[in-house]
Each structure stands twice: as C-alpha cells, then as structure tokens.
Amino acid sequence: MPFQRYQRSGGRLLHELTDRTWPTKSLVRAPIWASVDLRDGNQALSSPMDIERKSRMFELLVRMGFKDIEVGYPSASDADFSFLRTLIEQDRIPDDVTISVFTPAKPELIDRTFEAIEGADRAMVHLCNATACLWREVVFGMSADEVQQMALRSAEHIARRADAVKGTELRFEYSPETFNVTEPEFVLQVSNAVTTLWDASPDRPVTLNLPTTVETDSPNVFADQVEWMHRNLERRDAVILSVHPHNDRGTAVASAELAVMAGADRIEGTLFGNGERTGNVCLATLALNLFSQGVDPQLDFSDIDEIRSTVEFANQLSVPPRHPYGGDLVYTAFSGTHQDAIAKGLAAVERQAAEAGTSTTEVPWDVPYLPIDPKDVGRTYESVVRVNSQSGKGGVAHVLKSAYGLDLPRGMRVELARRVQQVADGDGVELTSRELRAIFAQMYLEFERPALLLKEFRLTEGKDTVAVEALVVDGDGREQRLTGAGPDVSAAYADALGDGGLSVEVTEVSGHVLQDSLGTRYAAYARIVLDGEPRYGAAITGDAESARLGAVTSAVNRAHA
Numbered sequence: 413m414p415f416q417r418y419q420r421s422g423g424r425l426l427h428e429l430t431d432r433t434w435p436t437k438s439l440v441r442a443p444i445w446a447s448v449d450l451r452d453g454n455q456a457l458s459s460p461m462d463i464e465r466k467s468r469m470f471e472l473l474v475r476m477g478f479k480d481i482e483v484g485y486p487s488a489s490d491a492d493f494s495f496l497r498t499l500i501e502q503d504r505i506p507d508d509v510t511i512s513v514f515t516p517a518k519p520e521l522i523d524r525t526f527e528a529i530e531g532a533d534r535a536m537v538h539l540c541n542a543t544a545c546l547w548r549e550v551v552f553g554m555s556a557d558e559v560q561q562m563a564l565r566s567a568e569h570i571a572r573r574a575d576a577v578k579g580t581e582l583r584f585e586y587s588p589e590t591f592n593v594t595e596p597e598f599v600l601q602v603s604n605a606v607t608t609l610w611d612a613s614p615d616r617p618v619t620l621n622l623p624t625t626v627e628t629d630s631p632n633v634f635a636d637q638v639e640w641m642h643r644n645l646e647r648r649d650a651v652i653l654s655v656h657p658h659n660d661r662g663t664a665v666a667s668a669e670l671a672v673m674a675g676a677d678r679i680e681g682t683l684f685g686n687g688e689r690t691g692n693v694c695l696a697t698l699a700l701n702l703f704s705q706g707v708d709p710q711l712d713f714s715d716i717d718e719i720r721s722t723v724e725f726a727n728q729l730s731v732p733p734r735h736p737y738g739g740d741l742v743y744t745a746f747s748g749t750h751q752d753a754i755a756k757g758l759a760a761v762e763r764q765a766a767e768a769g770t771s772t773t774e775v776p777w778d779v780p781y782l783p784i785d786p787k788d789v790g791r792t793y794e795s796v797v798r799v800n801s802q803s804g805k806g807g808v809a810h811v812l813k814s815a816y817g818l819d820l821p822r823g824m825r826v827e828l829a830r831r832v833q834q835v836a837d838g839d840g841v842e843l844t845s846r847e848l849r850a851i852f853a854q855m856y857l858e859f860e861r862p863a864l865l866l867k868e869f870r871l872t873e874g875k876d877t878v879a880v881e882a883l884v885v886d887g888d889g890r891e892q893r894l895t896g897a898g899p900d901v902s903a904a905y906a907d908a909l910g911d912g913g914l915s916v917e918v919t920e921v922s923g924h925v926l927q928d929s930l931g932t933r934y935a936a937y938a939r940i941v942l943d944g945e946p947r948y949g950a951a952i953t954g955d956a957e958s959a960r961l962g963a964v965t966s967a968v969n970r971a972h973a
C-alpha cells in the first residue's frame with residue numbers, strides 16, 4: 413500500500429491548545445438539530461428527490477420536531493426551486509419551523525435564491541464558499557485574500573437583497589467549506605469578517621457552520637478546532653456555532669459529539685446519514701445516543717421503522733441492517749449467551765416493575781446487550797431474540813415464551829435447545845418461532861406410535877391424598893384400568909402406572925395458564941425418572957389436572973420415542 417502518498421492533515425492545534433476543556437465535558441442537553449436531508453443529502457443521490465419524495469421527507473422532519481430544515485439549493489435546479497415555492501405558496505411551513513436555503517458565492521445564484529424565498533414568513537439564507545488552501549488553489553485559483561473578498565462580496569450582496577425584502581424574517585448562515593483543513597487563523601478571520609458584515613447580534617444571531625466537508629482527522633482534532641473557534645470568535649454571543657460533520661473516516665458521530673462538548677450549539681446532519689460519499693453525520697444516532705443517556709433528544713423517534721421507511725422512500729437508498737438504532741438487526745441477538753442475558757434482563761425489569769407495582773416503562777432500563785428498550789422506538793420484543801446454530805437454551809426458551817407463552821422448565825430447555833441446534837446446524841439457517849414451536853410439539857406433544865395413552869381418568873380428593881382411576885392404552889392397543897394414590901395428582905398417576913408395571917418416579921411438575929388464539933388452556937411440564945433415566949414431557953389441555961397427567965404420559969412416551 414503506497415501510504416507515503418498521503419500526508420497528515422490538520423492537527424496543529426493539538427499541540428497548541430494545551431488547556432482544552434472539551435475532554436472533561438459531557439452531553440447534558442440536545443443541541444439545535446438542523447436537517448440537511450433535502451439539500452446535502454439530496455445532492456448526493458443518483459436520482460435526486462422529486463416533489464413527492466421531498467414532500468414526504470419534509471413532512472417527516474416536521475413531525476419529528478425539527479425546527480431548522482434546509483429545504484434545498486433553489487438556484488441549482490427547478491426541482492428545488494419549485495419545491496420551495498410549493499411549500500411557501502401552500503403555506504406548509506409551520507410557524508415554529510425555519511427553512512434554510514443554500515447558495516454558493518455567486519451573485520446570480522444569490523438573486524435566484526431570494527426569488528425562491530419570496531413570501532416566506534421566516535428563512536435562513538445559507539452562504540458557502542471554500543476557504544481551504546487546496547480549494548483556493550485548485551478550484552478557484554485564488555489567493556486567501558481573494559477568497560475572503562469573495563465571501564464578503566456575497567455576504568454584502570445577501571445583506572443588500574435582504575434589506576429590500578418585506579414581510580420575511582431573514583437570518584443568515586455562513587459555511588467556510590472544508591473548515592477542518594483551513595488554516596485556523598484564516599478561517600477565524602473570514603468568519604469574523606462575515607459575521608461583522610451581517611451585524612450579528614444576540615437577538616439576530618448569525619449561524620456560523622463549521623463543516624468537515626471531507627473528514628480528515630480523528631475527532632479530538634476537530635474538537636480542538638471547534639473549541640479554538642468557540643474561544644476566539646468575536647461576537648460569540650451573537651453567533652450560533654454549528655458543525656456539519658461528514659463521515660469519511662467513519663467518525664462523524666464522535667466528531668459531532670466532541671464538537672458539542674467543545675462549544676458547538678448546533679449540528680447539521682441527515683437521518684441515517686445519507687450524504688456525499690460516506691455521508692453526513694447521522695442525526696438518528698446522535699439523538700438516540702442522548703436518549704440512551706437519559707437526555708431528552710427533542711426529536712420524536714417513537715416509530716423508528718416509519719421514519720426509516722420514509723427516509724428510504726425519499727432517498728431510494730436502504731438503511732443497512734446494522735445501522736445504529738434503526739437497522740433491522742440492531743435489537744436482535746442470535747448468540748446464545750446474549751439471548752440468555754437479554755431474557756434474564758427483561759425478566760428482571762418485569763420483576764422490578766411488579767415489585768414496585770408499576771409498569772416496566774417506569775423503572776430504569778438496565779438490560780444486558782440492549783442499550784435502549786426497543787419498544788421506546790416502536791420495535792417489538794418478538795424480533796429481539798432470533799434462533800440459529802449460535803443460539804442456546806435461553807434464546808429458544810425466550811422465543812417460545814414471547815411468541816407462544818410457553819414457560820419451559822430449565823431441564824426441558826436444555827434438552828429442546830440441543831435438538832434445535834441439531835436442526836439449525838443441519839439447515840444452516842435461522843429458525844422461525846413457528847419452527848421452534850413445531851420442534852417442541854414433535855418432541856413432547858405428538859407421538860406417532862405412543863407407548864402410553866391416557867384415555868380417561870377420574871380423581872378423588874382425600875384429606876391429604878388424591879386417588880386416581882385411569883384407563884390407559886399401551887403401544888399394542890391393549891387397554892388397562894389402573895388405580896393409584898399419592899400426595900398430588902401426578903404422584904397418584906405414577907402410582908397407578910406402577911400398578912400397570914411401569915416404574916415411574918415424578919421428580920418435577922410445573923405448569924401455567926396459556927392464553928392463545930384457541931382460548932384459555934393449561935400447559936404442564938413434567939420430569940420423571942423411568943428405568944433410572946430422567947425424561948421430560950409436556951402437555952397442553954383444557955385444565956390443570958389433565959395437563960399434569962398428560963405431561964407425565966408424554967415423558968413416558970419420550971422414553972420410547
């Protein structure tokens with residue numbers, strides 16, 4: 413690999429800013445969120461959004477609670493221009509939402525931008541020009557001074573046009589492009605000059621947006637750059653300090669988080685991170701990271717699947733299954749130990765809630781392997797545990813309990829999981845909850861040629877004992893009437909089976925009510941020792957007694973299966 417072709421970028425402040433404060437800060441409130449899905453996200457699509465796709469995205473952003481929405485680059489295309497006109501003319505921008513429109517530093521495009529926002533109640537005009545050395549030299553062929561003049565001429569042009577606008581509350585934003593590789597002193601000088609020209613004041617602040625247009629360094633370098641700007645900017649109280657991280661190194665989320673610790677007030681990004689190359693920072697990840705730390709994200713993610721499907725429709729790009737918080741598989745465990753821990757964690761939360769006499773949403777969430785409760789973002793528990801050859805008894809039991817209400821005893825879980833693993837290993841695929849239920853039924857409920865069939869029985873309750881009279885059929889179809897007695901029904905039945913020549917000891921019986929589509933039934937599970945061997949059996953019937961006797965019968969049949 414020709415690594416010597418690449419040079420270290422940025423990082424100078426890393427040596428100079430020795431009294432940085434961001435490493436000791438933590439995130440305690442949500443920043444101002446600004447969506448650039450409809451502009452930066454849109455410009456990166458092979459098929460840019462039409463009006464229908466833009467509208468769906470805009471409506472979603474409004475529903476989620478975004479107050480700052482960049483709706484497009486109206487001077488670039490008719491689609492962007494018309495969309496904005498539609499929003500304004502159809503009065504579709506809520507009173508608490510400020511739309512922003514992007515413009516490069518070109519007078520004719522600035523003029524077109526002002527035509528596009530005519531009649532809006534509020535709007536932010538977002539001016540951007542590159543300030544970084546490489547862009548100055550390669551793209552513009554200009555000196556630093558000429559680039560500063562370019563920014564100032566455009567800022568002035570915008571201010572002049574704005575002076576003539578009536579009835580629109582106008583604000584301004586400036587982005588020095590590829591901030592992170594611009595010399596800090598130069599970017600500070602240009603930024604100060606622009607905010608001064610626009611006469612930024614606390615009651616009419618200018619948004620100064622610092623983009624890592626191409627992410628080049630580790631997030632700590634960006635944090636130093638942001639803290640340095642935060643400390644050195646003139647009119648800091650009249651500037652909303654914004655960041656716009658891209659994800660070229662895969663660290664946009666960390667860059668954004670550290671930037672807020674370093675003094676940024678606002679973050680521009682997109683839902684699920686669409687954007688140029690590797691994308692913009694993902695606002696879903698940032699917001700839900702805050703949520704998972706007990707901080708109000710100020711955005712509504714309570715139906716993340718609906719959000720995701722609208723974003724996928726608008727972008728015509730799919731969200732990967734492992735994408736934080738929104739991917740298909742992010743609340744799913746296949747591996748046995750994770751499933752076991754999740755099942756135990758969920759049970760512990762339920763127990764805690766029951767003990768406190770409250771609902772599970774009222775007790776602190778602390779479940780291994782699940783940073784947030786999937787239900788909080790509209791996911792269900794059904795998909796949390798999925799079974800394949802990597803799964804163990806905890807996962808198998810969890811699926812049967814959550815999908816079918818079957819609460820198997822520990823020993824039976826072990827035996828069933830062994831069988832499930834054989835099947836999963838053989839097929840090499842995931843097993844659905846239906847398939848698990850079918851394996852359970854094949855093992856314990858359905859016997860092709862049962863060695864024992866309990867045809868009918870009668871119980872007589874004594875003071876301390878129960879007596880049973882049972883009509884059973886053996887594997888050859890021979891009927892026998894048996895009688896027995898014991899401290900409970902299963903012991904009495906075992907005694908009766910002994911009467912028929914079967915030496916059965918019942919060591920464990922459990923059961924529970926089962927509510928399903930067939931109504932209220934009863935499930936029972938038994939562990940017996942037959943001819944010195946432990947066997948498990950299960951039965952699901954209409955009442956507790958027949959289920960218990962059925963479970964013992966099933967365990968006997970397991971010995972012959």
Ligand SMILES: CC(=O)SCCNC(=O)CCNC(=O)[C@H](O)C(C)(C)COP(=O)(O)OP(=O)(O)OC[C@H]1O[C@@H](n2cnc3c(N)ncnc32)[C@H](O)[C@@H]1OP(=O)(O)O
Nearest residue numbers: 452455485487488489516517518540541542551552589625
């Ligand atoms: C960092 C960002 O993401 S900025 C936003 C970028 N977004 C987009 O590019 C999407 C929309 N863009 C477009 O549709 C087109 O580029 C248009 C219609 C706006 C302009 O098209 P054209 O006039 O054909 O120019 P072209 O696309 O080739 O852009 C390059 C020109 O813009 C100049 N330029 C680039 N950025 C800027 C800027 N911020 N301000 C002023 N000029 C700029 C370049 O120097 C170059 O000028 P040159 O032709 O004199 O060498």
Ligand SMILES: CC(C)C(=O)C(=O)O
Nearest residue numbers: 452540587623625656
């Ligand atoms: C316009 C700016 C903020 C931008 O999109 C970028 O630099 O990535």
